[in-house]
Amino acid sequence: MSMLEKLRGHLPEPCLEGKTIWTDGEWRSARHGSTFTNVSPIDGSRLFDVARGMGEDVDAAVASARAAAPAWHAIGGAARARVLRAFAAEIRGASASLGLAETIDAGRPIALTGASGPQRAADLVEFYAGLADKLSGRVYDMPAGQSASMVREPYGVIAAITPWNYPLANALTKLAPILACGNTVVMKPAEQTPLVTMILPELLRKAGLPDGVVNVVTGLGQEAGAALVSHRDVAKISFTGSTQTGRRIAALAGEHLKGVVLELGGKSALIVFDDADIDRAADAAVFTSFMNQGQTCTSCNRIIVQRNVLDEFLTRCRAKLARIRFGDPLDPTTQVGPVVSKQQMERIERLTDGIVPVPLDLDCFRPTDGGYFVKPLIAVDFDPESAFARTEIFGPAMSIRTFDHDAEAFRLANDTEYGLAGSCWTSSLARAEMAKSSIQAGVIWINCVHVLTPAVPVSGHKSSGIGIEYGVDAIEQYMRVKSVVTLAGGWTSPFA
Numbered sequence: 001m002s003m004l005e006k007l008r009g010h011l012p013e014p015c016l017e018g019k020t021i022w023t024d025g026e027w028r029s030a031r032h033g034s035t036f037t038n039v040s041p042i043d044g045s046r047l048f049d050v051a052r053g054m055g056e057d058v059d060a061a062v063a064s065a066r067a068a069a070p071a072w073h074a075i076g077g078a079a080r081a082r083v084l085r086a087f088a089a090e091i092r093g094a095s096a097s098l099g100l101a102e103t104i105d106a107g108r109p110i111a112l113t114g115a116s117g118p119q120r121a122a123d124l125v126e127f128y129a130g131l132a133d134k135l136s137g138r139v140y141d142m143p144a145g146q147s148a149s150m151v152r153e154p155y156g157v158i159a160a161i162t163p164w165n166y167p168l169a170n171a172l173t174k175l176a177p178i179l180a181c182g183n184t185v186v187m188k189p190a191e192q193t194p195l196v197t198m199i200l201p202e203l204l205r206k207a208g209l210p211d212g213v214v215n216v217v218t219g220l221g222q223e224a225g226a227a228l229v230s231h232r233d234v235a236k237i238s239f240t241g242s243t244q245t246g247r248r249i250a251a252l253a254g255e256h257l258k259g260v261v262l263e264l265g266g267k268s269a270l271i272v273f274d275d276a277d278i279d280r281a282a283d284a285a286v287f288t289s290f291m292n293q294g295q296t297c298t299s300c301n302r303i304i305v306q307r308n309v310l311d312e313f314l315t316r317c318r319a320k321l322a323r324i325r326f327g328d329p330l331d332p333t334t335q336v337g338p339v340v341s342k343q344q345m346e347r348i349e350r351l352t353d354g355i356v357p358v359p360l361d362l363d364c365f366r367p368t369d370g371g372y373f374v375k376p377l378i379a380v381d382f383d384p385e386s387a388f389a390r391t392e393i394f395g396p397a398m399s400i401r402t403f404d405h406d407a408e409a410f411r412l413a414n415d416t417e418y419g420l421a422g423s424c425w426t427s428s429l430a431r432a433e434m435a436k437s438s439i440q441a442g443v444i445w446i447n448c449v450h451v452l453t454p455a456v457p458v459s460g461h462k463s464s465g466i467g468i469e470y471g472v473d474a475i476e477q478y479m480r481v482k483s484v485v486t487l488a489g490g491w492t493s494p495f496a
């Protein structure tokens with residue numbers, strides 16, 4: 001059965017015919033009839049042609065979101081919370097379809113996309129449902145006869161532009177807080193992985209969301225994406241993607257003086273001290289470097305290990321890597337699938353070209369025919385100034401450097417333009433405290449990695465972003481502040 005056949009019954013029928021733009025509660029083709037081809041990384045097969053939305057499609061989607069905004073805000077937080085809770089239940093009910101769509105489109109194994117992925121996504125939506133009816137402003141202490149208060153209001157229309165890795169999680173990380181406080185949305189999924197976003201409108205409608213509150217424009221970044229960023233009725237941009245594109249978006253948004261929330265790239269470090277549980281540290285290093293073929297922005301694949309434990313650590317990493325099941329992501333026993341696209345595969349190959357790999361036992365590496373697989377790589381001996389060492393590779397590559405003294409470990413960890421995440425392995429409380437204060441990053445994991453809940457905020461430092469994702473703090477970015485001052489006794493002009 002072809003990949004497209006497998007998807008039948010899981011995606012809305014109009015989408016399979018190229019009507020992938022959702023505005024005003026209807027699926028539509030692009031106004032100019034343009035399309036682009038969507039390909040599965042599992043076998044390189046063409047899935048179907050997706051609408052290539054441009055300026056006019058963006059105009060229609062923004063108009064739909066703008067028209068729906070006042071009523072969505074006016075129903076109040078408790079009613080919005082009910083819709084979001086019902087949406088979370090719909091996500092859980094649709095986990096088979098969401099999982100299949102993500103696996104066929106992005107190559108992430110079905111064991112992860114089909115169960116835990118939608119579960120976590122639903123948890124996140126419920127977290128923001130819980131905040132929707134608890135939003136409040138402030139009242140200030142004023143002299144008698146005067147009152148002053150501050151209210152928070154939604155902006156109106158927000159653009160949510162998402163990347164190709166983790167398409168469900170990234171879409172909902174934006175959608176949930178944006179909707180909870182009463183904004184409406186135009187979503188622009190990545191051109192490589194638009195399928196998951198095609199399932200969401202039906203789930204939202206079943207949950208009771210009025211038409212027009214969420215709109216989807218499929219298309220290319222420089223076309224639909226850029227048109228959204230510069231649209232005069234889009235008040236704020238929430239973007240997750242590469243630092244390079246984030247810079248471009250921030251510049252364009254700056255011209256139009258609108259705010260941005262940017263979650264960008266990373267090149268995070270995992271420090272292993274000699275007093276650490278070396279076996280667990282090796283587990284963490286292998287997991288963070290190779291899960292999702294390394295296509296995770298918070299991956300801590302820049303390993304910094306104390307010289308006297310390098311041999312033991314490396315031996316354990318090699319043994320653990322040899323047991324990971326790389327292969328067909330539709331096989332429920334597979335742990336790591338292909339990378340997202342041919343272009344990404346070639347980019348990784350370019351960045352790792354000439355790097356001398358540590359010898360690995362790769363019997364467990366079983367690529368599918370035509371699939372975009374990249375062999376995992378561990379490197380110890382490389383130029384620290386090379387593109388391999390400095391660039392976010394977004395592929396299955398672990399680099400290892402050694403240190404002798406604690407200060408050197410933290411210096412190496414911070415020797416990057418990025419500051420998204422970090423992980424530190426030690427049994428010393430003093431070293432753990434040093435890691436907390438020394439590593440310049442938005443989230444630091446001590447003796448663990450990738451442990452997050454919807455309540456824990458992540459905010460990229462340095463070139464890893466502007467703004468916050470997750471947690472109570474994220475929702476405030478999608479509301480603006482309005483202060484109101486009242487004088488009971490009549491105002492007298494200073495000119496009088």
Ligand code: ADP
Pocket residue numbers: 161162163164188189190191219220221222224225226229240241242243245246248249
């Ligand atoms: P990558 O480089 O890894 O493919 P990007 O960061 O370029 O990823 O893309 C992330 C998202 O940003 C995608 O939805 C993409 O279409 C969109 N995008 C790319 N370029 C622009 C742009 N100039 N303006 C707005 N959105 C863009």
